Amino acid sequence: MPLLQVKNLEVSFALRNGSVKALQDINFSVERGDRIGIVGESGAGKSVLGFSILNLISRPGSITNGEVLFEGRNLANLPAEELRNIRGNRISMIFQDPMMTLNPVLTIGTQMIECLKAHRQITDENARKIAIQKLQQVYIPSPETRLDQYPHELSGGMRQRIVIAISLLMDPEIIIADEPTTALDVTIQAEIMELILELCERNDVALIMITHDLGVISQITKQLFVMYAGRIIEQGPTKEIINDAQHPYTQGLINALPQMTVRGERLQQIRGSMPSLNDSLTGCAFNPRCDHAEDICTETLPSYTASGGCKVACHLVEKMKNQEVLS
Amino acid sequence: MLAFLIKRLIQAVVVMFVISIISFSIQDNLGDPLRELVGQSVSEAERELLRDKLGLNDSFLVQYVRFAGKALQGDLGNSYFFKKPALEVILAKLPATLDLVFGATLIIVFLSIPLGVFSALKPQSIFSKLIMGLSTVGISIPVFLTAICLIYIFAIELSWAPAFGRGDTGSFLGLWDTSFLTIDGLSHLILPCITLASIMLPLFIRLIRSEMLEVLQSEYVRFAWAKGLSPSRIHYIHALKNTMLPVITVGGVQIGTMVAYTILTETVFQWPGMGFLFLEAVNRVDTPLIVAYMIVVGGIFILVNTIVDLIYGLVNPTVKLIRSK
Amino acid sequence: MSKHSTPNINGKGNNHVYTLQERFFRSHFWHSLKVDLVAQICFLVFILYVFMAIFAPLIAPFDPYDPVSIDIMNSELPPSWSEGGESDFWLGTDNQGRDLWSTILYGTRVSLMIGIGAVLLQAFIGICVGLIAGYKGGRLDSLLMRIADVQLSFSTLMVAIIVLAVFQASFGTELYQELAMVMLILVIGIAEWPQYARTVRASVLAEKEKEYVDAARVIGLSNTRIMFRHILPNTLSPILVISTVQVANAIISEAALSFLGLGMPISEPSLGSLISSGFEYIFSGAWWITMIPGAVLVILVLVMNLLGDWLRDVLNPKLYKD
Numbered sequence: 001m002p003l004l005q006v007k008n009l010e011v012s013f014a015l016r017n018g019s020v021k022a023l024q025d026i027n028f029s030v031e032r033g034d035r036i037g038i039v040g041e042s043g044a045g046k047s048v049l050g051f052s053i054l055n056l057i058s059r060p061g062s063i064t065n066g067e068v069l070f071e072g073r074n075l076a077n078l079p080a081e082e083l084r085n086i087r088g089n090r091i092s093m094i095f096q097d098p099m100m101t102l103n104p105v106l107t108i109g110t111q112m113i114e115c116l117k118a119h120r121q122i123t124d125e126n127a128r129k130i131a132i133q134k135l136q137q138v139y140i141p142s143p144e145t146r147l148d149q150y151p152h153e154l155s156g157g158m159r160q161r162i163v164i165a166i167s168l169l170m171d172p173e174i175i176i177a178d179e180p181t182t183a184l185d186v187t188i189q190a191e192i193m194e195l196i197l198e199l200c201e202r203n204d205v206a207l208i209m210i211t212h213d214l215g216v217i218s219q220i221t222k223q224l225f226v227m228y229a230g231r232i233i234e235q236g237p238t239k240e241i242i243n244d245a246q247h248p249y250t251q252g253l254i255n256a257l258p259q260m261t262v263r264g265e266r267l268q269q270i271r272g273s274m275p276s277l278n279d280s281l282t283g284c285a286f287n288p289r290c291d292h293a294e295d296i297c298t299e300t301l302p303s304y305t306a307s308g309g310c311k312v313a314c315h316l317v318e319k320m321k322n323q324e325v326l327s
Numbered sequence: 328m329l330a331f332l333i334k335r336l337i338q339a340v341v342v343m344f345v346i347s348i349i350s351f352s353i354q355d356n357l358g359d360p361l362r363e364l365v366g367q368s369v370s371e372a373e374r375e376l377l378r379d380k381l382g383l384n385d386s387f388l389v390q391y392v393r394f395a396g397k398a399l400q401g402d403l404g405n406s407y408f409f410k411k412p413a414l415e416v417i418l419a420k421l422p423a424t425l426d427l428v429f430g431a432t433l434i435i436v437f438l439s440i441p442l443g444v445f446s447a448l449k450p451q452s453i454f455s456k457l458i459m460g461l462s463t464v465g466i467s468i469p470v471f472l473t474a475i476c477l478i479y480i481f482a483i484e485l486s487w488a489p490a491f492g493r494g495d496t497g498s499f500l501g502l503w504d505t506s507f508l509t510i511d512g513l514s515h516l517i518l519p520c521i522t523l524a525s526i527m528l529p530l531f532i533r534l535i536r537s538e539m540l541e542v543l544q545s546e547y548v549r550f551a552w553a554k555g556l557s558p559s560r561i562h563y564i565h566a567l568k569n570t571m572l573p574v575i576t577v578g579g580v581q582i583g584t585m586v587a588y589t590i591l592t593e594t595v596f597q598w599p600g601m602g603f604l605f606l607e608a609v610n611r612v613d614t615p616l617i618v619a620y621m622i623v624v625g626g627i628f629i630l631v632n633t634i635v636d637l638i639y640g641l642v643n644p645t646v647k648l649i650r651s652k
Numbered sequence: 653m654s655k656h657s658t659p660n661i662n663g664k665g666n667n668h669v670y671t672l673q674e675r676f677f678r679s680h681f682w683h684s685l686k687v688d689l690v691a692q693i694c695f696l697v698f699i700l701y702v703f704m705a706i707f708a709p710l711i712a713p714f715d716p717y718d719p720v721s722i723d724i725m726n727s728e729l730p731p732s733w734s735e736g737g738e739s740d741f742w743l744g745t746d747n748q749g750r751d752l753w754s755t756i757l758y759g760t761r762v763s764l765m766i767g768i769g770a771v772l773l774q775a776f777i778g779i780c781v782g783l784i785a786g787y788k789g790g791r792l793d794s795l796l797m798r799i800a801d802v803q804l805s806f807s808t809l810m811v812a813i814i815v816l817a818v819f820q821a822s823f824g825t826e827l828y829q830e831l832a833m834v835m836l837i838l839v840i841g842i843a844e845w846p847q848y849a850r851t852v853r854a855s856v857l858a859e860k861e862k863e864y865v866d867a868a869r870v871i872g873l874s875n876t877r878i879m880f881r882h883i884l885p886n887t888l889s890p891i892l893v894i895s896t897v898q899v900a901n902a903i904i905s906e907a908a909l910s911f912l913g914l915g916m917p918i919s920e921p922s923l924g925s926l927i928s929s930g931f932e933y934i935f936s937g938a939w940w941i942t943m944i945p946g947a948v949l950v951i952l953v954l955v956m957n958l959l960g961d962w963l964r965d966v967l968n969p970k971l972y973k974d
Contacts, residue, residue, distance in 0.1 A: 056552055058544070080558075088555035095553075100546035105568045105644055114564075115554045150644040166554065353818050463961065467954035469904045471911045472927060472946045479934050479943075490935075580805055587810035591908055595931070606912060609817040617821075621814065632805075 001072060002029035003173060003206060004053070004091075009076075010065035011045075011052050022048045022061065023230045028223075030174060034206045035197075037221035037238060039214055039253070043274050045230040046210045047096075050178045052076075053208070054087050070174075089119045091174040092167035094196070097183040098159035102151035108162055109147030115169050134165040138195060157188040161195070168199060174206045181216070193220065214253055218242045226250045229274060229285035236310025246312040246320075249286050284315065292316050335636070339629045346625040350618040351394050403622065404615035408608070413619035417601055421623070423493055424589050424600035426506050430520030431585065435527050443535025444570075447543065448562060459536075462529035470588055474522040474595035481518060488518050491597040519596045526588055527581055534577060539570040572643050579635030583628050684966045691962045694955045701952055705761040712754035717920065731940055744940045746926070747933055748918075752940065755921055756948055762922040763949070766836050767903040771895055773841025774902075778848020779891070783879045785849065786856025797853065800846035808843040809905060815839050816914040829917035836915055840902050851894055855887035889967035896960035900953045907949060923949040 009026040012019045022045045030036060040046045051057050053068055055075050068075040070091065075083060095101040103111060112131040116122050122130075128147065135143035138161040151159055160180060167175055177196060181189040197220055200207045211217050217224065217238065224238040226247065234247040245251045252270035272289040275281055284290070287297040296315050304311040305318065397403070406413045446455035468476075482490035494515035496504040506512030542548060543566055551561045590602035597603065601620060608616035685691055704711065731744040731752075743752040785796040803811075816839060820828045828835070859865065860883070868878045907924025909915035911931075916922040918929050923945050930941030 051549075054553060056549060058549070084555045084557065086555070087553055093550070093553040095546060095550055097546065101550045103547040103551070103565050103569070105572070105642070106565070107644075114556060114560065118554065118556045118560070152645045163550075463957055464950075464954060467900065467904075467957050468950050469907050469911075469924070469953075471908060471931075472950065475927070475931055475934065475942055475946065479939060483935065583805065584807035584809070587807040587813065590813060591809075591912065594912060606817075609821060610913075612821045614821075617814075617817065624810070628806075 003032050003034075003071065004030040005069040006053065006066070007069065008066035009049075009052060009063065009068065011048055011057060011061055012064040014060040014062075019064075021064075021230055023052065025231060026066070028225055028232070028235065030206050030208065032173065032206055033200075033204045034223065035200065035221045036206075036208055036223040036225065037217035038208065038210045038225045038227060039212060039217055040227035041212060041274050043276075044227040046212075046227050047178055049227070050093070050176045050208065050210045053176060054091060054093060055083055056087075056093075085119065088115055088167075088172075089170045090172050091176065092170070092172045094160075094163055094167050094175060094177040094180045096179045098156055098163050099151075099183065101163050102159055104151055107148055107150055108154075112147070112162075112166055112169060115166055119170050130169065131165075134168050135162070137168065137199065138162070138165045140165070156184050157192065160184060160188075160192055164192075164196060164199070168203070171203065172205060174208065175200065176208045176210070178210045179212070180209075182211075182213075189216075196220075214242070215257055226253070229281075231285065231313065233286070233313045234310060236308070240309050244308070246307050246310060246317050247286075247314050248290050248292055248316075248320075284313075292320065331636075331640075335629075335633050339633075342625055342629055343622070346621055347395055347398060348391070350398075350621055351391050353614060353618060398622070403619045406608075406616045406619075407613045408611050408616070413613075413615035414623075416616060417604065417619045417623050420599060420601045420604050422496075422504050423506075423598060424586075424593070424602060426493075426516060427519055427523055427589055427592065427598065427600060428582070428585055430507075430516050431523035431527070432582070434520060434524035435531055438524075439528055439531035439535055443532045444539055444562070444567065446532070447536045447539035447570075450540070458532060462532050465525060465529035468525070470522060470526050471591050471595050473525045474518070474592060477518045477522060478595070489515050490518070493599050519592050519598055522595070523585065523588060523592045527585060530581070531574070531578070535570060535574055538573055539566060542566045542569045545569075568642070572639070575635060575639050575642065579632055582631045582635075586624055586627060681966060684962075688962065690958060694958045694962070697951065697955045698959065701760060701764065701955070704757055705764045708757040708761045712751075712757045714751040714754040716750045716755040716758050731944075743944055746930060746941045747938075752944060755926060756923070756945055759921050759923045759926050759945060760948065760952070762833070762916055762920065763903050763906060763924070763952070766833060766840070766906045766916075766922065767899045769837040770840035770844070770902040770906070771898045773837060774844045774898060775848050775891065775895060777842070777845040779852050779884070781845065782849040782852025783856055783884065786853035787860065787875065787879050787883065793853075796849070800849050803843070804846045808840070808901075809908060811843045812839045812905060812909055813912065813914060816909060820914060829919070832916050832920075836906055836909060840905050844898060844901070847894055847898060848891065851890045852887050855890055856883055859883050859886045893960060893964045893967060896956050896963060900956035900960065903949070903953055903956075923952075 006026055006028050009023055010021060011023040012021050026049060028036070038046045038049060048057065048061070052063055053075065055063065055068070055078070057063065063076045066076065070086060073082075075086065078086075102108070109128065109131065112134070113124060113127040116127040116130060131147060132143045135146060140146055140158065140161055146154070146162070151162075154162070160183075164180075175196075180196060181192050184192060193216060196207065196209075199205070207220075209217055209221055221238050224234075224236065224241045225232050226234040226241070226249065228249050234241060234245065234250045241250060242254065245254050249270070252268070255268040256270065270289055275285060275288065281287075283296070283298040283300055284293075284302050287293040290297065294316065300315075302313045302315045304313050307317055307321075401414055403413045405411060406416050409416050442458050446458045449455050478490045481487045492515060493506055494511040494513075495509040496506050496512055506516045548561060548565055551565045556565075586602075589600060590606060592598065593600045593603035594606055601623065605617065605620040607613075608620065685695070709715070731742065743756065746752055746755060781796055781800070785793040816835060819835060823831070856879075865878060865882060868882050873882075903923075906915055906922060907927065910922050910924030911928040913928070916925045918925055921929065926945040927942050927949065930938070930943075930945070933941050934943075
């Protein structure tokens with residue numbers, strides 16, 4: 001049994017005039033020590049996916065179908081108290097913007113110790129010791145003094161380290177990192193990524209990395225899931241996808257990466273933008289932007305086609321392959 | 328701390344200066360001091376002599392400096408009506424007004440926080456909708472009408488509480504006469520305090536509710552859920568503390584507003600406080616008393632704002648009062 | 653991608669151009685009104701009040717300003733449905749023997765006039781200051797906003813009471829009563845301008861960043877024209893929202909001042925002075941002189957507040973927040 005298994009997950013947001021589906025047919029599983037990446041443009045639903053694993057979707061959103069099985073228990077309908085025991089304890093999360101993640105009116109110490117006390121019987125003194133130890137693990141200088149400081153006294157990079165330390169407090173099995181570096185200075189981004197990678201490897205923690213940055217994810221993860229308009233459109237081993245993407249959307253994403261183009265050539269971009277959730281599209285959600293789109297693409301939703309170690313949701317995979325071979 | 332105090336002091340001086348200019352202009356324009364000193368029978372020449380002697384023919388500036396100098400020593404002139412120092416007359420009525428403000432503040436604090444928090448945590452419940460509905464109605468009822476209705480229902484129809492006056496007072500440590508120490512005093516306090524509280528209560532409930540709703544949507548609250556904290560810790564430690572920051576600031580301003588509403592409340596209930604006295608002074612054109620009232624209210628205003636800022640600084644770690652560390 | 657975009661409410665998506673009327677009936681505003689019963693009732697009641705105020709001289713059976721039509725023998729008659737009431741006076745009479753229904757009609761007229769007049773003045777001052785502060789920025793902006801802050805920190809009622817008290821004392825009661833309406837509009841109007849100034853400034857700051865303002869500047873339009881023709885229309889929704897609530901507040905302030913004897917004289921009563929004049933009679937059981945005008949006032953203010961809330965939800969503007 002995999003550590004975490006997401007089955008047919010569907011998340012909807014109830015709006016004034018009907019509801020919209022932010023996620024549909026999401027299936028994947030995570031093993032102990034795994035490192036998987038979820039990529040997509042903003043609005044693709046990747047953050048919603050991260051939050052829905054811990055059942056943290058707030059109103060008006062909710063999980064309307066499917067299961068999130070953690071050690072066989074379905075987090076989507078677990079009683080609040082049991083869910084609380086998993087959050088921050090067995091599965092923890094690193095949020096996007098460290099400026100907003102820490103409570104401005106509580107000290108770092110309070111915010112670390114409360115997490116320990118929420119999950120086990122522990123004295124303040126011992127909790128403090130663990131907190132200091134975790135701060136050392138994320139290379140924060142003079143951790144004792146940091147505990148008595150407030151978030152606003154620390155830099156963004158420092159705060160993200162603290163958030164990472166908090167996520168490590170209970171030695172979880174899984175860490176979900178939702179764009180952990182986008183809000184940080186470019187110079188610090190690599191440091192933080194390396195830190196997350198190092199800690200996951202050392203502690204044998206499974207990592208679910210959510211990002212829009214294919215460059216970052218290709219260096220860290222083993223498995224890759226590409227999302228578009230609330231669905232996974234391509235999945236498989238990271239290397240395989242980066243080297244030979246099948247879905248026109250993934251191809252577009254990769255071609256938009258600076259290192260993928262020849263010097264002096266224009267960066268390619270995917271024309272148009274992602275449809276909003278309100279737009280009712282039939283067929284493949286990518287068809288308005290796709291250069292290869294045919295009639296079938298506007299009519300029926302593509303199912304997954306196996307291609308090497310990958311699965312691709314595109315009608316034209318076979319056809320494009322054949323063309324490639326011919327040319 | 329020192330920087331904060333100096334800043335406050337400068338602010339206080341500016342406010343007091345403005346008030347004193349206004350007060351002085353009023354004193355200068357309203358009523359003829361000579362009329363108060365001498366009768367109609369005195370001849371014009373004699374009046375002119377007296378004017379000179381009293382310095383009434385001096386320039387505005389000279390007169391103002393004289394006025395300000397006296398005011399600094401606490402001398403604001405004698406009340407025409409009471410024939411006593413105006414400041415003394417006003418300060419004698421201060422405890423009665425503060426009783427009202429204190430009672431109303433208690434009601435506001437103990438009702439608005441739980442009601443506001445509840446309606447933010449359970450926005451869909453019927454009770455929350457009832458609270459919000461009633462608060463809209465509450466905002467729409469003028470304070471004097473609330474007072475009249477309370478008097479009509481509880482004093483006239485039901486005879487549960489007295490309709491006017493202050494009742495017996497008890498002395499607090501021999502310093503302060505307050506209605507809070509006697510049963511009779513409390514029974515007199517209850518209707519006016521409810522009246523005074525009724526203006527601010529809906530405002531505060533709505534403010535606390537909307538701030539809390541916003542805080543509950545914040546990333547740090549979501550992160551707190553992700554940490555697996557208990558709902559009570561998230562609601563009352565993480566969310567409430569952040570909710571109260573803007574509420575404290577607004578609260579400070581509103582206490583200033585409340586002083587204005589004591590005039591209305593005291594008038595309806597004939598409560599022997601500063602506001603009632605002020606309105607009487609207006610009707611009698613008792614200028615020194617009007618001036619003294621304005622200065623006392625200005626002082627209260629500055630004091631309250633300073634205290635609010637101090638509390639805000641204590642609660643909010645991002646504000647540092649102590650810069651000279 | 654156009655083949656998939658649903659036609660949007662402004663009709664931008666296709667070539668059909670809607671007339672103003674069609675646009676109104678297709679708008680979010682009209683749609684929200686159609687589904688909200690409370691808002692509909694509030695609108696109807698408000699229109700009824702405005703109707704009553706405008707046509708008061710035609711509706712009212714008596715002229716309360718005309719001493720000839722008043723008979724002191726008719727004083728303190730209860731409403732016609734209760735014991736001792738007379739059918740001529742369906743809401744009863746006040747302490748001077750005036751028909752309460754007629755005085756309420758005229759009182760509503762006075763209250764609404766003062767409320768709307770004061771808000772027009774507030775809006776005029778506030779919008780001008782807000783536009784200038786937001787558009788010019790810099791030192792002028794911080795000076796103007798500093799003044800607004802100071803003015804806001806003194807409660808309107810407090811300022812109004814003191815100013816009016818001083819005027820009453822220096823003018824003498826008689827002259828003051830003649831000028832009462834103008835004075836009330838001036839005082840309430842001047843005391844509350846910062847509300848508008850802050851709101852307008854906030855939206856100007858937001859609008860200023862947008863490209864159309866740059867575009868307008870590039871094609872060489874004057875500052876005044878950019879401010880009034882381009883930026884101002886985009887700040888209308890917050891202005892509309894606060895205006896509703898401000899009229900309600902102004903009416904309450906006027907009532908409070910009249911109640912204290914600093915507002916409209918009893919010879920030309922507003923709802924506030926009617927309530928005030930009836931107050932002492934509730935001890936003798938003549939509740940209607942106070943309670944009926946009181947209810948009329950509360951319903952008016954309540955309706956305006958509910959409309960303000962509704963408008964805020966529908967238009968959803970970014971209001972200035974403290």
